[in-house]
Amino acid sequence: MSSVALRLPLVLFALLFCIAIPVSALPPLPYELYGVITIDGNPAPAGTQIVAKINEQIVGELYTESEGEYGGSGTFESRLVVNAEETDIGEYITFWIGDRQAAQKTTMQAGMSQNLDLTFIEGEGGTIDASLPIVPTGPVETPQAPLMAAPLLGLLAGIFLMRRKNVF
Numbered sequence: 001m002s003s004v005a006l007r008l009p010l011v012l013f014a015l016l017f018c019i020a021i022p023v024s025a026l027p028p029l030p031y032e033l034y035g036v037i038t039i040d041g042n043p044a045p046a047g048t049q050i051v052a053k054i055n056e057q058i059v060g061e062l063y064t065e066s067e068g069e070y071g072g073s074g075t076f077e078s079r080l081v082v083n084a085e086e087t088d089i090g091e092y093i094t095f096w097i098g099d100r101q102a103a104q105k106t107t108m109q110a111g112m113s114q115n116l117d118l119t120f121i122e123g124e125g126g127t128i129d130a131s132l133p134i135v136p137t138g139p140v141e142t143p144q145a146p147l148m149a150a151p152l153l154g155l156l157a158g159i160f161l162m163r164r165k166n167v168f
Contacts, residue, residue, distance in 0.1 A: 028086050028110030030060075031093070032079040034071030036117040039097065043068025050118070051096045052082045054108060059084050059093070073115060084108050094126055101125030106132070 033052075037044040046067050052060035060082040064070045071079035082093055088108050095102035095118050103124040104116060109132060116130055 028084065028089060031082040031084070031109055031111070032071070032113040033082065033106075033116050034069075034073060034077070034079045034113075035115050036068055037064065037070045037120075038068065038118070039100075039120040040122070044070075044097070044120075048097060050080055052080060053094050053096060054082075054084055054088045054091050059088070059108075070118070073113075079113065082108065084110075086110075092126075092131075104128045104130040106130045 037048070037050065039048075044064055044067070046064055048064045048070075050062050050064065050070055051058055060080055062070055062078065062080040065078065071077060080095075084091075089110055091108050092105045093108055094105050097120055100120050100122075102118040102120050103126070104118055105126045105128070106114065106116060112132065114130075114132055
């Protein structure tokens with residue numbers, strides 16, 4: 001078998017490797033929350049379940065470990081972790097204990113952590129916007145020339161290598 005026939009699959013593989021292949025987007029990083037929690041002015045009991053929702057969809061939940069607090073600011077402390085889709089960024093997160101909604105609501109932001117005190121008072125569900133300033137999370141503009149040039153550079157490298165070995 002000739003050396004051209006042996007190297008041809010290698011050159012074709014190099015060309016295919018250089019072609020940009022679309023990759024599906026990764027889900028955004030979670031949004032983590034912690035703070036003080038009260039129900040009708042009293043500290044929420046330990047074991048209280050807090051549910052986070054975006055557009056009526058449950059996106060996170062946490063059981064309180066101590067009276068009047070949910071999660072903590074420490075590196076290894078638990079937090080209310082909100083996992084959402086990229087389309088949910090900027091949407092309001094509401095907080096629930098059973099069928100009662102907290103007075104506070106906040107907008108979903110990927111990869112952020114927020115100290116948010118939650119108060120559950122009859123008739124005040126979702127009336128306080130406690131959102132942090134929105135941090136842009138869109139794609140970063142990058143020049144497209146390197147991606148478009150990759151197949152051409154792979155082809156030129158293959159030709160150079162084959163000529164170097166005097167195959168042509």
